[in-house]
Amino acid sequence: MDADPFATHRVENQPPPFEPADLWALDPLLRLLVELHGADWARERLAAYGALAGGEILALSWEAERDRPRLRTHDRFGHRIDRVEYHPAYHRIMQLAVEHGLSNLPWREPRPGAEVARAALVYLHHQAEAGTNCPITMSFAGYPVLARDPFFGEWTTKLLVPAYDPSERPIAEKAGITLGMGMTEKQGGSDVRANSTRAEPLADGRSYRLIGHKWFFSAPMSDGFLVLAQAPGGLSCFLLPRWLENGARNAIRIQRLKDKVGNRSNASSEVEFEGALAYRVGEEGRGVATILEMVALTRIDCALGAAAEMRMALAQAVHHARHRKAFGRRLIDQPLMRAVLADLALEWMAALAFALRIVAWRERAADDGKAAKLARLGIPVAKYWLCKRAPAFVNEAQECLGGAGYVEESLLARLYREAPLNSIWEGCGNIQCLDVLRVLEREPEALPIWLETAGGQDPDPLAERLLDALPGIAEAALRDPAQARRLSEALALLMQAQLLRRLGERDPRLAEAAAAFAASRLGQARAGAFGCLPENADLEAGLALVLPPA
Ligand SMILES: Cc1cc2nc3c(=O)[nH]c(=O)nc-3n(C[C@H](O)[C@H](O)[C@H](O)COP(=O)(O)OP(=O)(O)OC[C@H]3O[C@@H](n4cnc5c(N)ncnc54)[C@H](O)[C@@H]3O)c2cc1C
Structure with a gap:
């Protein structure tokens, strides 16, 4: 019998807190992609940052988010000061990001794979705290624009210093700047x-x-x-x-x-x-041409941010479903919930593979004409498609937690508020799709290169139909911009399917995931909502890569 027979407050059937101590260790797909794109040399740094992102940064993020920045326009004597005051947690997160090279690693240490290593750092960071990614991205993306002109020597020198200094002073008095x-x-x-x-x-x-x-x-x-x-x-x-x-x-x-x-x-x-x-x-x-060089980089970070939001939302959902029971079984063992989670896993894998592939192409663009075309076309395609998918994805992951996903104490609520932003800023979805058309008008050879890369030697039979149809879809969109979303989506799906297929050569679980992705995104079984995988799809393959076994 209970010590207190009138006590009603029992907590049962609730998951333990999800405290991802190490976002790098938890993410085998990220590790594989980093190796594949020649950034394995950064492994130790990524491991260190993965632990920080899932530990200190995630812990600080709650305060940085809750205690919003405040504007003070004037001091008490009436002078204008135009100062925004932040919670110390914000400054600490910025300090960690800058010190670990998120705003400048490839410019400070140029070597093959450096842009991929930095992209992986950003992906880890964004899972824990998205707001700070904005100044980090702008500092990173602004550097190459200024670096071309020796007039800005002091600015570019200081942008390369891995030191965060929020003090209000002229740059001559500061070590590092943003x-x-x-x-x-x-x-x-x-x-x-x-x-x-x-x-x-x-x-x-x-x-x-x-x-x-x-x-x-x-x-x-x-x-x-x-x-x-x-x-x-x-x-x-x-x-x-x-x-x-x-x-x-x-x-x-x-x-x-x-x-x-x-x-x-x-x-x-x-x-x-x-x-x-x-x-x-x-x-x-x-002016437009000058700043567009910066914007190309910030757009890639939007796509990476979308992949990061998917990753964190999915990890939370899988964790919850593993621990919560309904109707006598764990949620994760309920076939329909398993289908939803497995489908989300496919989407996240394809998003991450696509975003890092674009970074790797961009990195090689200066010396490799084909990579340059793929990056030029791939940036608006990925910015459009990944950022468009993220809000629906996050909402689906949120729903996996039931009501617990809709309260502000849950990370899902924050991700839900954050997710639409990447598709709005740095050019909304339509603007990306119109940019896709601009690329095809100015550099028509980009389309056959894309199709050849997405088709490969041995295309998925389901991809073949779309590969054949694509030149016609592109012609239609060039005639009528109302078709530009249809074109951009098709370009994205084909490339994502192919990237997963290639990854399948490295890991049999990814081969199964690639087959399920193609069947559910390219075939007749395509559906509007997540969780509608075809009957014979392997649900385990993708899920196995989300979190290590409980
Ligand atoms: C939180 C936040 C922070 C931001 N920070 C910055 C910042 O630091 N610096 C900065 O410069 N900007 C910033 N922005 C602005 C952002 O980049 C713009 O809001 C965005 O580019 C869209 O511009 P707009 O708001 O004027 O919308 P509009 O240009 O009016 O667009 C409205 C809609 O019309 C669509 N549209 C426009 N033209 C066409 C067309 N030809 N065909 C079809 N559809 C079209 C767009 O896709 C969009 O859906 C920020 C925005 C947000 C939300």
Whole structure:
């Protein structure tokens, strides 16, 4: 008999907390891909960061997310200070990310596989904390744009220093620095040519005064920002420092912070430039082309972020289903739940394989024309498709936890609020699909290269039908952009199926997973929701790779 016969509060049939101590050790697919793409030399660093991401960073993420950044426009005497204050947890997470090379590893230590190693670090980081990934990505992606011009020598030197310094000072007084980016204005974000911010040249030919605004301006405490503004010669790119060399604040007024659905540890602001000093990057009138180099890299990070969100959501769902019973059996042993989890596992594997493949192609692009074409086409395809799949995926994983997935104490709630963002910023889905068309118009040879790579020597019989149809789908989309999503999705699925098939040569479980992916994504059995795998699909194959046996 109970000590207290009236006690009602018993906790039964609830899973133990999911505390992934080591995100690297838990992820055999990541380890295989890192090896495959020549980044095995970074194994120890990745293992160290996997432990940090699943340990300290995940623990700190709750505070960084809950205690949102606050804007202080003025000090108590009435002076403008335009300062965003963050919880110390945010700064600590930033410090760990910068010190471990997430914002600069390939630029600081260029060697084969360096971009893949850095992408794997970002994937580990994003699983635990997504908000900090924004300034990390922008700092990483802004570097190559500035590095071409010796005028920005001090900036590029300091971007390479693995030290995070959040203090408010001119860069001359800081060891390490970070970058932000400002393109979007109220009257048009996708259509940046509608930018109205003016850039008035000063006598030296390099400096300008910016007058105007940006409607979305994330990480406003960064040391500098790559921004677009209308110069006399047309839309141009500028580096806008937050502090001037003389120690004064640049005339960047932070109007307010956005009250965002998710991504809460990161501050996103609205700003006005009241004659702010900026330095031209690239030629006048070439602003879009200049900043697009940066955007190509941030778009890859969106795709990696989507894969990371899928991974963390799935791990949580599998953990829950292993421990929770309903109708006399563990959820994971219920055939229909197993089908849902197995299908999610296929989606995550294909997403991660695709994202890292794009990174590997981009890394080789300078010396390998074929890789360059695959990367150019692959970036918008992956940004579109992976980011489009992530919100539905996260919601499905959330549902696996039942009501427990819909409370803010669950990581699933945070992932659910975060997941739509990657498909919106850095160019929404339609913009990616229109970019796919732009590539095919300007570089038509990219399509046959894609098809040859996705077909391989021995294409999956289910892929053959789509491979044959694709040139027609592409022609239709080039005639009528309303078909561009259909084209982008087909390009993504074919490549994902092929990448899994190739991975199947390394591991029989992946061969089974590849067959199930092709059957459920390319064949007649294709369905709209997750959890509709064909009757003969092997449900175990994909699941075996999600978490080690309980
Ligand atoms: C949290 C957050 C942080 C952000 N941080 C930054 C930042 O730091 N710096 C920055 O510059 N921007 C930032 N952005 C802005 C973001 O990049 C833009 O919101 C995004 O690019 C879309 O632009 P828009 O909001 O003006 O929408 P619009 O351009 O108005 O687009 C609205 C919709 O129309 C679609 N569309 C547009 N043109 C076409 C077309 N020709 N055919 C079919 N469909 C079309 C788009 O796909 C989209 O679905 C941020 C956004 C968010 C949400």
